[in-house]
Amino acid sequence: MAVDSQSEEARIIRQLIPLSTLPSQAFISLCAQLQLEHAEQGAVLFKRGDRNTSLYYLLDGSINLQTETFTIETLKAGSDSARFAIAHQVPRKVDAVANSRIQFLRLNADMMKITTETAYEENESTMMVDDLDANGDWMTTLLKSPIFRALPPANLQKLLMSLQEISCAPGVPIIRQGEPGDYYYIIKKGQAVISRKPSPNAKDIKLSKLADLDTFGEDALISGEPRSTTVTAITDMTLLRLGKEQFINLIKLPTLKYIGIDGLHEHTRQGAEVIDVRGPDEYKNSHLPNSTNVPFFSLRMYLKTLNRHHPVIVVCKDGKTSEMAAFILQQNKFNALILKNGISGLDPEQLRAEPASFSIDDGTETGNLSGPVGEPSPLTLAEQTDERTEEAATGDLRQVVQQLKAKCRALEAEKMTLELKCSSLTRQLEKFKTEQERMGGKN
Template sequence: MAVDIQSEEARLIRQLIPLSTLPSQAFNSLCAQLQPEHAEQGTVLFRRGQRDGDLYYLLEGSVNLRTETFTIETIAAGSDSARFALAHQVPRKVDAVANSRIQFLRLNADMIKMANEITYDENESAMMVDDLGDSDDWMTTLLKSPIFRSLPPANLQKLLMSLQEVSCAPGEVVIRQGEPGDFYYIIKKGQALISRKPSPNAKDIKLSKLVDLDTFGEDALISGEPRSTSITALTEMTLLRLGKEQFINLIKLPTLKYIDVDGLHEQMSKGAEVIDVRGPDEYRISHLPKSTNVPFFSLRMYLKTLHRHHPIVVVCKDGKTSEMAAFILQQNKFNALILKNGIAGLSQDQLLAEPASFAIDDGTETGNLLMPVNESSISVPAEPRGERSEEGPNDDLRQLVQQLKAKCRALEAEKITLELKCSALARQLEKVKNEQDRMGEK
C-alpha cells in the first residue's frame, strides 16, 4: 500500500537522508511507490558479502549490525543514525538482524536516482527540505545547503561523521587572506564579514556579509591557491567545518562534472551556454565561438541571467578557475560542466580572437570574492536566449529596453570594480609619497 503523504508515516520518511533533500513534487511521486514492511525479532535483513543495491531504512524498533562473533552497533528508530540507510556499503560489511519487531523501508537505489532527476518548478516553496522539525537540528542545517542535495547517501553519512562543530567570538578571524586553505565551513548560526586587501599594506575592503546556512572556504580547497579573502565573525558564531581531504573526496569529486572537446560540441548543439571565466584581456586574445565572457569575480552578480533549464559549460585557461566557478553554479542549482584542461587543451583553429561583449574587467581572479546579489548589482551581458515569444514591434521594444538595462548594470558593476582599484591605488600612492618624504628628511 502506498504511503499517504499526509500521514505520520510520511513525516518520518521525509526525514530520511537523502529523501529529505528531494523537492516536494519528487517526494510525493516517490511516496506513491513506497511500501513499508514489517519483520519479527531475529529476522535477517541482509548478510555480509551481499551485493544487492537495496537501501534499508529503519522506521520502528531496533536493528543489530554484527559480525560473526559480536554486535558492532545497535540502531534504534528515531536516532540520527537511523536517518541513513543501514550499513549501505556494497558488498555488505555486516549482518543486519532485527533486535525487536521492526518496521522498515526497502528502497532500490534507482528509485532515489529517478526521484532526484524529476524536474521541478524553481518557485516551488519547499525546494530543498520540508518540515524537518527543530530548526536547531544541525543535520537539517546541513541539508539545506544546495550542494549536498546530489551527493550519494554514503557521502552524506561520512560527511556527518567528519564534520566538526566550532564556535567563534565576535571579531575573531575565521580565515585570513593569503593563508592556505584547510577547511570548508557551513554557518550553523551567526553572521560574518567578507573582506579583502587589494595589496598587502592596504586597508581591508568590506565586500559582503554571510548569514545562517551560508558556506565559505571552498575556493582555496578546490583551486589549491591561498585564501583570497578574509572572513571575520560579526556575532557569536557556530560553524560546521570539514577538512580539506574530506571536502575533496566527499564533495568536490562527486559534485564536479567534466567534458572533453567532443562533449563540448555535443552540449552546444543541444543549446548549452558557454561562459568563459577568465579576465577580459585573456578572453580577447582567444576564446571559443559563441562563448560569453564572465570574469570569475563577476559570476555571482551574473547568476540571475543564466537559465537552469539547460547545461552551462564553464571554460578558463586550464580548468582550475572553472572548477571554482562550477562549484558556485552547483550551489545555486545550475547544471554546470567543466571543459577539461580549458583553453589550453584546444587548438588555435578552434578559437576566435575578438572583443568580448559587455565584459566586466576586475583585473584579477579573486577566488572566494563575494559581492551582494541584488537587482541593482546584477550584470546582464545580453538578453537570455530562447525566452522571446512571437516577434513584433512590442517584442523589439522590450528587447531594446532589456539590452539597455543590461548595459547599465554592466557599467554599474564595472564602476564598483574601478572604485575598488582607485581606492587601492590611492593608498599605494600615499605610501610612496610618505616614503619619499622620509627619504627627503634624511
C-alpha cells in the same frame, strides 16, 4: 497498506535521506507506494555478500551491524545515523540483525530512481526543503544546500561522520587571506563579513556578508591556492567544518563535471552557454568563439542573467578557476560543466585571437557588425533578408543579443573593478591626510 502522508510514520519517513529533499507533492505520491514492514528480534535483513540493491531504513527499534565474531555497531531508530539507509554498500559488508522487534522501510530500485529524479528537478518553487521539522538541527541546514542535495547518499553519510561543529566569537577571523586552505565551512548560526586587501599595506575592503546556511572556504580547497579573502565573525557563530581531504573526496570529485572540446560543441549546439572566467585582458588575447567573458571575481553578480534551463560551460586557462566557478554555479542550482584543461589544451586554431566582440577600449564592435559603431551596413535589413534564409537571420540576431549581453557584463565587471580601486584610493587618501595633519600638528 499505503502510508498516510499525514501520519506519524510519514513524519518519520520525511526525515530520511534523500526523501527529505522531495517536493511535497512527490512525497505524498511516494507514500501511496510505501509498505511498512516488521521483524522480530534475531531476524536478518541482509547478510554479508548480498547484492540486493534495495535500501533499508530503520523506523523503530534497533539493529546490530555485525560480522561472524563481533558487533560493529548498534543502530537505533531516531538517531542521526538512522536517517540514512542501513549499510547500503553493495555487496553488503556486514550482517544486519534485529536487536529487538523492529519496524523498517524497504525501497526498491524503481522507487529510488523516481525519488532521485524528482528530488533534483530544476524547479525553484519545489527545490526547497519545506517539510522538515523546524528544529534547527545541522542536518536540516545541510540538506538545504543544492550541493549537498545532489550528493549520493553514501557521501552524505560519510559527511555526517566527518563534520565538526565549532564556535566563534565576534571579531575573530575564521579564515585569513594568504593562508593555505584547510577547511570548508557551513554557517549553522550567525553572521560574518568577507573582506580583502588589494595589497599587503592597504586596508581591508569589505566585499559582502554571510549569514545562516551560507558556505565558504571552498575556493582554496578546489584550486590549491592560498585563501583570497578573510572571513571574520561579526556575531557569535556556530559553524560546521569539513576537512580538505574529505571535501575533495566527498564533495568536489562527485560534484564537478568535465567535458572535452567535442562535448563543448555538442552542448552549444543544444543551447548551452559558454562563459570564460579569466580576466578581460586574457580573454581579449585568445578565447573561444561565441563565449562570454565573466571574470571569476564578478561571477556572483551575473548569476541572475544566466539561464538555468541550459547547461553553463565554464572555461579558463587550465581548468582550475573553472572548477571554482562551476562549484559556485552548482551551489546556485545551475548545471555547470567544465572544459577539461581549459583553453591551454586546445589547438590555437580553435580560438579567436582578435579582441572580443564589442571591445570596451577601441569603440569598435566586431563579430556580425562590419565596421565601427555608427557606420552604416552595406546592405539594408530588407536586402539582407532577401539574401539569407529566415533561420540564418534569426541566428544572427541571437548572436547580436549575446554580444550585447557580453558587452554589458564586461562593462559591469570594469565598473566593479574601478569601484574597488576608487575605494582603495579613497582610504589611502584619508590615511595620507591624517598623517599630514599629524605631522603638521608636530610642527
